[in-house]
Structures are given as C-alpha cells and as structure tokens.
Amino acid sequence: MILKELTVNLDEIFKKNLALGWDKIGLQVGNLDRNIKKILIVLDINNSVVKEAIDLSADLILSHHPLIFDPVDAVVSADSVQKKILNLVENKIAAYAAHTNYDIMPGGLNDFVVKILDLAPSGIIEPQYEQWYKFVVFVPKESEKKVRDVICQHSGGQWKNYSCCTFNIDGRGTFLPLKGAKPYIGKPGKINYVDEVKIECIVSENALEEVVSSAIAAHPYEEVAYDIYKIENKFSDAGVGRYGELKEDKCFTEFLEIIKNKMNIKNFRWLSDGSIDLEKKKISKVAVVNGSANSLTDKLAALDCDLLILGEISYHNALSIIESGKILVEIGHGCSEKWAVCDMGDKLKEFFQLQKIKIEIIKSKLSHIAWRYYIE
Numbered sequence: 001m002i003l004k005e006l007t008v009n010l011d012e013i014f015k016k017n018l019a020l021g022w023d024k025i026g027l028q029v030g031n032l033d034r035n036i037k038k039i040l041i042v043l044d045i046n047n048s049v050v051k052e053a054i055d056l057s058a059d060l061i062l063s064h065h066p067l068i069f070d071p072v073d074a075v076v077s078a079d080s081v082q083k084k085i086l087n088l089v090e091n092k093i094a095a096y097a098a099h100t101n102y103d104i105m106p107g108g109l110n111d112f113v114v115k116i117l118d119l120a121p122s123g124i125i126e127p128q129y130e131q132w133y134k135f136v137v138f139v140p141k142e143s144e145k146k147v148r149d150v151i152c153q154h155s156g157g158q159w160k161n162y163s164c165c166t167f168n169i170d171g172r173g174t175f176l177p178l179k180g181a182k183p184y185i186g187k188p189g190k191i192n193y194v195d196e197v198k199i200e201c202i203v204s205e206n207a208l209e210e211v212v213s214s215a216i217a218a219h220p221y222e223e224v225a226y227d228i229y230k231i232e233n234k235f236s237d238a239g240v241g242r243y244g245e246l247k248e249d250k251c252f253t254e255f256l257e258i259i260k261n262k263m264n265i266k267n268f269r270w271l272s273d274g275s276i277d278l279e280k281k282k283i284s285k286v287a288v289v290n291g292s293a294n295s296l297t298d299k300l301a302a303l304d305c306d307l308l309i310l311g312e313i314s315y316h317n318a319l320s321i322i323e324s325g326k327i328l329v330e331i332g333h334g335c336s337e338k339w340a341v342c343d344m345g346d347k348l349k350e351f352f353q354l355q356k357i358k359i360e361i362i363k364s365k366l367s368h369i370a371w372r373y374y375i376e
Helices: 003-013 047-056 080-090 100-104 109-116 141-153 205-218 252-262 294-302 315-322 333-337 339-355
Strands: 026-029 038-042 060-063 094-097 119-127 132-140 167-175 192-204 226-230 239-251 269-271 282-292 307-312 327-330 360-363
Touching: 003 026, 003 060, 003 094, 003 339, 026 080, 038 047, 038 339, 047 060, 047 080, 100 109, 100 239, 109 119, 109 239, 109 282, 109 339, 119 282, 119 294, 132 141, 132 205, 141 167, 141 192, 141 205, 192 205, 205 226, 239 252, 239 294, 252 282, 252 307, 252 327, 282 294, 282 333, 294 315, 307 333, 315 327, 339 360
Parallel strands: 038 060, 038 360, 060 094, 282 307, 307 327
Antiparallel strands: 026 094, 119 239, 132 192, 132 226, 167 192, 239 282, 269 327
C-alpha cells in the first residue's frame, strides 16, 4: 500500500480529527507514492529508533510523540530534529505521529491504561466535543438506494457501533426547468411533479465534505437539492483523562503495588498532605491522566476521587491538588505512555487483518527512555 493511501487509514484509525488544536500530528515525513511494507511502532523518535528503523529496513515509523513539533525553518542538520529528518529522508523512511488524538479517542491510550488497572470506567475528566451536522438530500424514488448506499459508504449516519442510520420520508417535489436547463426527468417550460424521498442522517464534521460531494456525484439531478444543519447537541465519548472505580477498595500501599506491577514501572513518586491517614486510607475512586496534567490542575482538584495517577505535573500544581484531599502518584511522562507502542501496534494489526493488508508491524523496544533514580 502506498503511503498516501495508508495515511488516510491511519487518520481514521487514530481519529486525527480529535487532536487538540495546539498539537502537531499526522504524516510529517515521507514520499506519498512510496510503497509501505514494514512499520516500526515507537513512543519517541530518538536516535536509537532511527537506527533501529534503518537496520530493520522499515518504511514508516509510527510514533506517539511527534518528531516535528516546533516550526522547522530549514533542514540542514543544524540540530537534533533536523538531523533525524535528514536521516529518515536519506533512508526513505516516513514518519507519522498519533498524539493527543490517540490519547483522548474512545479506546485510545487513556482507556487502555484504565483497562490495565482494572478500573470500572466512570467518566472523562475533560470531554472534547466533535461538531456534528444533519445532512438532508432529496432524491427521486428510483435513485434512493444508490444515493443512500454512497452516503453510508462515506460514514454518513455512522454513530458508535451503528452505521447507515438514516431517516427517509416520501414526498412530492416540484420544479420548473427554465431555458437552458437539462432536467433528468420532466419537461422544460412547465411545472413538473416528482415522487421523491427525503434522506437525512447525522455526519461528523470530519466526514461532511466527503459525504456531500459523494452524494452529489451519485445523484441523477442536474441541480441537487440538499441541506446542511449544524447540530447543537453535545456528543462526547472522547476527552483528556479518565476516572473510574476499583472493583473492591484497596489500602494505599496495596494499590501502589498494583500500579507498579500492572503498569510495569520500577520507580515512581507520590505526594499527599498531612490530613490523610495513609495507614487507614482506602482507595476506591481513581483518575488517570497520561502525559502532562498541568492544564487540568483545577479540574483534578475538584474531581471526586481518592487518588490520581499522572504522567507528570509541576510542583506547585501538585500542591494545589493534594490540598483538596487527594493522593497524587506521578509515574513519569514516558512511563505513563509507553503502552502506546503495544496498543497502537495491536490496533494496526487488527485493521490490517480485517482489510487483508499485508504490512509487517514491529513494536520497538528502544523508543522509551525512563528516568533513573539515585537513592542513597
């Protein structure tokens, strides 16, 4: 599969449209016409990963953290990022990043970590709302199935575990073709009455343009009558962070062991104020934020939970949170997201098997570099 086609699939698998506005995601390096036969899955594109990709003859590196984040004015090996870009280009290796979109999407990294910790999901800390629209088109009876099928093929009427959700109303349309018109049916110069079907469905903002253009292309009329309505309803099953409940309460030290063992982390740190009796404290409600949690400080302080597991947070923001009576566990940015390599690889493998796409997937063991602690 050529990179241009694969990129469309990656955008859909990892819900590119959900990325936060400041993020830099998607295809960042690569020849769109190059055939992709082998993909290396990584957390970070560091020097070890680039060498690994070269040694493995990989055609694409799929990373969680973007290689290019700040603007690059030139590619002249002047800094670390530029050197890596040059190295990738010289070895014909593409680079694609799935960052905040993969973090917050349904079934993404947030949900994966919740599953690892065996939490019963309760909600999203900061929901992200995608804009939806109502698409309506009027079709002659004999073209009803053809147009509806095209709409459904391009994600019109798709919602969670359902697809092709449309509403159809029979009616009678009128039109008067003027001079120069070439009507599909009816006669110029006189009022014509046609039995039509009104087909309507919801469409995500990401799919709207393609649904409309495809419906128009499949429609037999010279001039297609259709409407687009912006929906004010708020739908969200995506967002930053998750919170949930343990199936049974755990004491504080017991839950720390669960974090260590289930997340396969050797070292992490925790913080609480003196108002909590840690020997008696029971952990029931837990929140998880992969990566940085600094932007969520106020929401985390107000959240109803006993313990927060965060990738990283500044000292003063941490103090604000523990003053609300919570225990804070900071496991490190990389350690909180290292599972991305496993989960992104599994998602790709499942998609390729369903679509019968023959691309080899390799999960890197070199892309995550954990902090080491010196303890006297």
